[in-house]
Amino acid sequence: MRLILFICLLFSCALQANTLNTKLNRYTQLVFDYSLVPSDSPEKIPVNTWQRVESGQVNLGLGNSPVWLKFKINNNTQMQQELFLFNAFVHIDKLTLYQKGNNLTQTQLTLGDSMPIKTRYLKDADQIFKLSLSPNTHYEYYIKAETAGVMKLNLSLWQHDKYIEKKAKFNLIMGLILGVMFASSLILSVLFLITKKQSFALAAVFNICVWFLFAWLLGYVYRYISDQSFWLIHTIIPALTIFVLVPLNILTERILGLHSLAKPHVACLRITLGISLALVVIAPFLSYTIALTVAVIFALIHVLILLLVTGIRAQKKDTKAQLLVVCILPLLITLLYKGALLFSYSIYFSQLMVVFGVSYLISCIALTLIAISQYIQQRDIKVSQQQKRLAEAEANEAIQSETIRLQELHQEELESKIQQRTFELEVTLRELQEKNLELEELNTLDALTGLRNRRHFDKKITMEFRRSRREQTPLAVVMLDIDHFKPINDEYGHLAGDEAIKYVAASIKGALRRPSDIACRYGGEEFALILPNTDSQGAKLVSETIRQNIAKHAIKTSSGDVKLTISAGIFSKVADASLDPNQYTDWADKALYSAKQQGRNRVLIADSTQSPKDPEEL
Template structure:
């Protein structure tokens, strides 16, 4: 019970990817590539199936109609009254995909409220976080002015959103069986997708929670890959790992922006940057991919012309990032998309060329870049309005980026393995050179007999001194191996060996062998309350107290583990062991431990067992009995000595 009173050894690790080489990994590469592509296809199919399932009309009536009215115009008007009477309205089916367009898009949706009051608001969810502006007007039947008017988008601070979420959502208090008419005005410098759903608040919360869990897994994976690359860079100073860290970081940040999390967590009150971050980070990520490609594929040495082309492409991406910073527009995004297609093809070609030149890790690069291009094609088709307006193409691209990161990590591990192998070979050559020089020295010594004799005597003296130093070091090492470094008493390893020795002697001589097992009561509470330093101080003080009590040279005092100590008493009957245990308990209860800020006290629970070993028994039986007695002492209230029932000899 606790009361308040007034260098780890370095373990050699196998070289990275040794397991891959032992298993014939190079022969498994085609199968690995097929497997990864298959996983991508299966995930894509599952995503498509999920999207199709959600696109299927639910069994219960939905408030939104299957089709809405669409008006696409260059008119900057922001009042529904200015466009309501236009004859350019078209009926379209949700979700809408208008591709890359700089026009202002109006939606007009007529629907009725729920059949009965649900007691909770409804949410109109606009699942596209890349919209610069989204305005909603809700009219009840034909009345005017608008019953509800919301204004949101990347151009406005995050705190002004109707619902504080990474996506755009509008809370609506709908009356049962009431006719409504909604106008939605949308602008964007990015992809004009309008996936629109209307659901109760609790359904919306569940859907967003699932979305965040999935996205959290993805960003966690990307963060682990990035940090691992940074750690390796600081370890071996290979710039390929630094550039890979930058590539993974900018790629993950682009997806973070694309999903709307950046506005929520990174720059909620900086709409100027939010309006530009999507395009700027796309160019920055492409630039980092070029830097990584140049270094990873060693293009400077294996293919100088491609290296120069990559340098020009790097400058292009730097200029495009600055241009997008000051001119965020749909035209800028289209230009960047074209350069992405050209640049992505050049990067893939660079990987194939490096593979042809014998750069083994280039194989993983080609596989990874092929996968990301598959996802990019799906995204580009969506940008061209050739795919539905839901989120599936983007999810395929996001999955492809995760698989790309995984494959490139394998390639980097192979690169690290090859570098370490080259270093080992250089060290081996150095050792061979050293051996050669030693042989030459021996031959010289044979030609100079007198010098050889002198040298032999000197070396003999040095060897004798070295052996003496080694013997001394071995003695110190042996002592360290059997002594607990904190308390200075024997450790459990030494206790085990000595206990078996004393058990055999007691069996041979048929004399009793006793054991006291103890630990500090409520030691965990002591650690939690006063800190581990105070706990360690208590352990040291207890060890000193026990050393004062254990006087016979044949007795063995050891730290059994944690706050547990054991005393082995050869040729000692149970009465003597119990007497010693009670004396220790009493002294411990009266002892006080002085720390920097506190004066602590502690108590002990002790279990005592004694036995005359017989045939077929072992020392572990004595340990079990004393441990059971200690447990009984704990159960009985602690701060006491419990004696195990003595067994017949």
């Protein structure tokens, strides 16, 4: 009986600890009792299982079991007091507040990271209950706390204005720290886009991961990004705790150049890197409690390995290694604090956030400076190499210029001789070309008549045939022959025959008006005309003019006057794939033969719709 009375007295003293005799000016830590006995109702919990907390805070480490708290508040003043009940640790999944009255326990409010932010009195990451205390009234409360992570409770009563003032200052400091971290990430990202250096990208990834981790610790992910991110946080945070050291691991090897200096260190770092990546993949599939414990322990091991490797290099007066030590040491401090939270060591949360913020900020700034200094050093080395190459190039250029000057001195005399010899050769070539042109001209002229010869005719008919086919214009060929030329030779002699041929040639020349028309002596007393862009009627008009001019006048020769007539055959058609140049001559020749057969002294047009016939058939 005495034992029961003693326990009740002790319990009563605990409940009487939170007494307000005057208006609360700022805040006061809450004295409470807690119990780890699983129960649906606090009335069912044995009295002797309650444990008293005078400091207002308790850290129970990781655990999935709910914790019950109870406390009593006595408002002994004559005024209504509106207070905030504030839990400084923002990462409790669920807090349910009960008020006891009339022997009944009534639920007042439920909040936590697993609940939407709209359920909170203040739309903030902090977990706050609003309490309205009437004058001279005693209140008894219970809180049921549930979380899958660290069970840390730090309860205090705050006057409204003072809490808001304190929160504003805290947010300002934390906002500045986050802003600097984010600015450093942005600067590194821009430098990566400009320089394409992977060290900037890795440093930017590290800074962004640290920024996200710190924002989560402050509860800003819940407040500003998504209040429904409970499942995402439990999935990503353990993996991110491990992954944040991956870019730092890669950067350590690259910045210190360990691949060429310390093979065992490289092997150690790469093994740690491989395990880290494996755990990043596995962590989302583990329970939050296990994943968070494994993440913190392995991250601590990873940091110690990085610190050992960089410390060895730092002892050799390596400036980069010393800066890396400055970057890694704050991470070690934060992980030690996280380990203390996991294993139930009591740490005041506001102080913890300041430590975390300063540590993360130092790490981000140090790594940013390392990445920038490495780039500047590489740039200076590159500039030095470029200057060295430029100096070598200038020296080579000077040598080359002197060599060229000497060559030019010898070349001037050589060029003078070459120019003189070249001029002589050009004169000789020009004379040779002129002679060749004269010979070519003579080769295409008939010596007796001055007309083009058969060789020129064969060349030109092919050219005009192609033009007719290309431009789709008619091409006419006229074959002319002096009638009864053999009797003239026999009766008047060969000299008179030559004069008759020259007279016919002159008549043909006089009848052709266009530069494109070509008259040729085809052979003996036979002539051929090439009339481009001329149809059958046009060719007949030209041929008739020639025939009439010759038949109209007798030729005066040394042997007497000679009366001449000519016969002509015409073929005109647009060239196509079914024809060839020789067929024009054949058709015109067949038409000439028909003119001879029909009595001579006439012009006939070949019928292109029929195949040309042999003379015997005609």
